[in-house]
Amino acid sequence: MRWIWIDRFKELIKGTSARAIKNVTLAEDHLHDHFPGFPVMPASLMLEGMAQTGGILLGDLHDFEHVVILAKVPKVTYHSWAVPGDTLVYDAKLLDERAEGGTVEVIASVGERLVAEAEIVFVHLDDKDPELGGIDQKNFVFSMNLMGVMEVGKAGAAAPETGQSGNA
Amino acid sequence: MATNEEILGKIQEILANALGVDDEEVTPSATLVGDLGAESIDFLDIVFNLEKEFDIKIKRGELFPENLAAEGDGLAVDGIVTEDGLTKLRERLPHADVDGFSEDPKVENIQDLFTIDMLVKFVAAKTSDTQ
Structure with missing residues (x-):
């Protein structure tokens, strides 16, 4: 399994906000166990997608020079659930940012329905940090092809709109 | 205020x-x-x-402050904060009760400041x- 819990990055306003989407599908194995006969997106994975959205927002601010680590979730509230066929929209807003790290607020919704809201704290670690010893990747959070979501849809974006409606 | x-x-x-x-x-x-x-x-x-x-x-x-009393900064000897170290602590943590700490100035007690x-x-x- 690839640890990428957003499907596409929709919008990024540097240092301000970011929006990404996650389509929930029955092709995801875990939905058959969570729960049998009642498939819903696990709250923890929703939080991961919210953190990935907010983490990219924060990382982008410094051009991904810092190692960004999810440190703490001071607040998270789930209001409803997301089921196969739903498109979760993650809207992240940068609340605070400084040399040591940053805080984002992320709201998850499906259409008009509020699904979850969270506040997430990230820390920046230096490559020199002894606690990081041995990590030689440029960046930790943004490894594993997560940054590929920034490119999703770009190749198709050049296709004329009319071509798509003609096939419908 | x-x-x-x-x-x-x-x-x-x-x-x-x-x-x-x-x-x-x-x-x-x-x-x-x-x-x-x-x-x-x-x-x-x-x-x-x-x-x-x-x-x-x-x-x-x-x-x-990060890495207070980290090894090699001369703040402590054998796990005990020195007089010099206490002076530095007073400078870096002007609002902490360094006098109270000086009664038992073990490095592990620094966090209690x-x-x-x-x-x-x-x-x-x-x-x-x-x-």
């Missing part, structure tokens, strides 16, 4: 949220790490919330600077 009591009230609220403790546990003498269970990650969260609540700017290491009372005094000094 806010009184120390008003500052304490707001700090109680911030720490109750940041550390998941009850307001009543956040007494002036409570230590952040020992009594309230704060971890290093929480310090950043607390700094963010203090800045927001009191509209102040806290420079990196100003409130919670971070008390609620110290936070209140720090915020009081910061907010009076900006007025």
Whole structure:
């Protein structure tokens, strides 16, 4: 399994906000166990997608020079659930940012329905940090092809709109 | 300007949220790490919330200096903070009770310098600077 819990990055306003989407599908194995006969997106994975959205927002601010680590979730509230066929929209807003790290607020919704809201704290670690010893990747959070979501849809974006409606 | 009591009230609220403790546990003498269970990650969260609540700017290491008494900085010998070290602590943590600490100046007790009372005094000094 690839640890990428957003499907596409929709919008990024540097240092301000970011929006990404996650389509929930029955092709995801875990939905058959969570729960049998009642498939819903696990709250923890929703939080991961919210953190990935907010983490990219924060990382982008410094051009991904810092190692960004999810440190703490001071607040998270789930209001409803997301089921196969739903498109979760993650809207992240940068609340605070400084040399040591940053805080984002992320709201998850499906259409008009509020699904979850969270506040997430990230820390920046230096490559020199002894606690990081041995990590030689440029960046930790943004490894594993997560940054590929920034490119999703770009190749198709050049296709004329009319071509798509003609096939419908 | 806010009184120390008003500052304490707001700090109680911030720490109750940041550390998941009850307001009543956040007494002036409570230590952040020992009594309230704060971890290093929480310090950043607390700094963010203090800045927001009191509209102040806290420079990196100003409130919670990093690597206090790290090996090789001459602050301590054999796990005991030296007289020189105490002087440095007073400079770096002007709002902490270094005199009380000097009665048993073990390196492992340095974390006990971070008390609620110290936070209140720090915020009081910061907010009076900006007025």
